[in-house]
Amino acid sequence: MNLVIHDTLSGEKRPFTPTDPGRVTMYVCGPTVYNYAHIGNARPVVVFDVLFRLLRHIYGEDHVVYARNITDVDDKINAKAAAEGVPIGTITDRFTAIYNADMAALGALPPSAEPRATAHIEPMLDMIGRLVDAGFAYAAEGHVLFDTRKYADYGALSRRSLDDMIAGARVEVAPYKRDATDFVLWKPSKPGEPEWPSPWGAGRPGWHIECSAMVEKTLGMPIDIHGGGHDLVFPHHENEIAQSRCATHGGPYANYWMHNGFLTIEAEKMSKSIGNVLLVHDLIEQFPGEAIRWALLAAHYRAPLDWNGELLAQARKNLDRFYGVLRRAADLPVDATVGPPEAFLAALMDDLNTPRASAELFAQAHTLETSADVAERTAAKSALLAAGRLLGFLQADPDAWFEGGADEDLKAKVEALLQTRIEARAAKDWATADRIREELNALNVVVMDSADGATWRLREAT
Ligand SMILES: [Zn+2]
Secondary structure, three states, X not given: OOOEEEEOOOOEEEEOOXXXXXXXXXXXXXXXXXXXXEHHXXXXXXXXXXXXXXXXXXXXXXXXXXXXXXXXXXXXXXXHHHHHOOOHHHHHHHXXXXXXXXXXXXXXXXXOEOOEHXXXXXXXXXXXXXXXXXXXXXXXXXXXXXXXXXXXXXXXXXXXXXXXXXHHOOOOOOOOOOOOOOEEEEEXXXXXOOOEOOOOOOEEEOHHXXXXXXXXXXXXXXXXXEEEEHHHHHHHHHHHHHHXXXXXXXXXXXXXXXXXOOEEEOOEOOXXXXXXXXXXXXXXXXXXXXXXXXXXXXXXXXXXXXXXHHXXXXXXXXXXXXXXXXXXXXXXXXXXXXXXXHHHHHHHHEOOOXXXXXXXXXXXXXXXXXXXXXXXXXXHHHHHHHHHHHHOOOOOOHHHHHHHOOOHHXXXXXXXXXXXXXXXXXXXXXXXXXXXXXXXXXXXXXXXXXXXXXXEEEOOOO
């Protein structure tokens, strides 16, 4: 079974062949850390987490290196630091920690490396120097710009011609640019902003050069897979290719380019002006991270995904179904030698087809629930858990899943009612005990009495 992935550059599905199967490399553009991540930012994180897990499954955990950068120097970071009167590091440390905690709540494994831009100024200056020396970049008014006319393949990834791009450039072109499409590699800092010395004057790097320099430094060129959201194809990834290839005299940069589709909110673009920006930090307070993860993988990664209440409700219902089946099969053993089912792997190997892969989870759950054969049920339970693990699902205790749907207020209320119920029963006050049972029922709580006392859970969604 071979992994096949859709490559944006060639525009087709291609069998995946890493340069070195002993060290498969993947780079995904990470966050600019000045604010909370929204649900659209979380989609590439979860999509490429699934790919990371799949690559680890295929090549072995120690043979995949996944780097996701932290952009920790940027205009918005500077503005926020200035507004709070603190160094940029205070802002970027705070939001890096929040970002990592929020993404962990969605079940995303930490990447193998998380290079920070400010720790890679030297490799960036080195790459800019090579571009200037080779005539692909020029200095002007304290800036260094990449000369897009010098790179014949400019526009290949986004399928745009340079002339169309120039004709389409509506913004006023900065006087120091030779061409409208030339992009900044280095620029002067404004007074009070952080700056680093350079042969072209003190300043700071442009955004695009940081990824190219960190790819080269952290992973080495060419990398196997470069990923990100579809909105990064142009200009960010186009520029990364141009500068990295020119800096290495035409060498290949990334052998496969993967991009996830857009995420809309109730069929609308997410924007501050509409007021429909959903932050992961808020969502994980209201819904289990696992349900949010399921919702993010509900569509194929290249398709658009519309985020709405129904999508999340369905995600939760699906997980209720699996955890309900697993709870009813709690007494069955798990055979650790059983791996994910063939059809499940085949779906993921086919350009990460998560909808088809999750259909296979349902098939296993069905066998587990309905088969009369214990060996068959044990195999189905083991396969379901192995497949779930690969996708980042179903590893919680089923009881914890159902109670996890209760917020702290509800938990406290239920515990108090259960305590009163114990006292009422001890006093043979059956009227009070009955009334409490009805109250718990109204709260959607199911109580299970046993010799060790009562446990409870929220009723499964139907
Ligand atoms: Zn990038």
